[in-house]
Amino acid sequence: MKTINYIYSLLSIVVIMAMGCEKDNFxxxxxMLTGRVVHQGQPLGLRSGGVQLELWQHGYDLFSKIPIHVDQDGSFSARLFDGNYKLVLLRGNGPWADNTDSLDVNLKGTASVDVPVDPYFIITNQSFQRNGNEITGTVTIQQVNTSRSLERVAIYLGQTLIVDQNNSAARAEVVSGAIADFNQPIELTVSIPASLADKGYLFARIGVKATGVAEYLYSQPQQITL
Structure with missing residues (x-):
């Protein structure tokens, strides 16, 4: 009996190993799917990894989403199997109005797609200037979707290209009540922190936030020589 049990155990181990090898051989x-989140054909500045898209594929027993994280320059990419997919926005995730429409993606080798969104605000005419130990940023804020009001505008300084509300060495902000007309140029000034002063350069970026929305919409980061 012990010999029979040993044989059964050995056979079980062989079967499990064979199944594991088969799985590993997939x-x-x-x-490659690549794309951009855009408004009027222009990519939008976002928080790195803060915005997520959802990719769905029908026709399989397990119907689940494939998360696609968007980079801070509005671009995204994913390595996938060929097939037909549905690309949708994640509700409540992003500085734009929700949109339940989906985009059809036919992936065969490569595919590139622009995902149009309806942002509450966009940033134009960005410029930065160093004045002593301060950086002054100037932007114009344009309202695109009027369903939400302006909450605040902020300037961020960082040591790397990745700079946003969660990745910065210094920041300053202006709340909406202190802005007489956000259609006119807005100036924001922030002191250069000691941690950046001796680096020789820094990166600056400006973000705008709508009320009731977690994510900011950003300008593209700009390197400033110190």
Whole structure:
């Protein structure tokens, strides 16, 4: 009896190892989907990893989403298997109005898609100037979707290209009540912190936030020589 039990145990181990090898031998996805989150054809500045898209594919037993994280320059990419997908916005995630429409993506080798959104505000005419130990940023804020009001505008300084509300060495902000007309140029000034003063350069960025929305919409980061 012990011999029979040993044989059964040995056979079980062989089966499990064979199943594991079969699973490991599945081909990895090789096709590439790339794209941008845009307004009027222009990519939007976002918090790095703060915005997520959802990719869905029908026709399989397990119907679940594939999360696609958007980079701070508005671009995204994912390595996938060929097939037909639905690309949708994650509700309540992003500095724009919700949109339940989906985009059809036919992936065969490569595919590139722009995802249009309806932002509450956009930033134009960005410029930065160093004055002694301070950085002054100037932007114009344009309201696109009027369903939410302006809450605040902020300037951020950082040591790396990744700079936003969660990644900064210094920041300053102006709340909406202190802005007489946000259609006119807005100036924000922030002191250069000691941690950046001796680095020789820093990165600056400006963000705008709508009321009731977690994510800011940003200008593209700009390097400033000290």
């Amino acid at each position: 081909d990895a996805p090789t096709s």
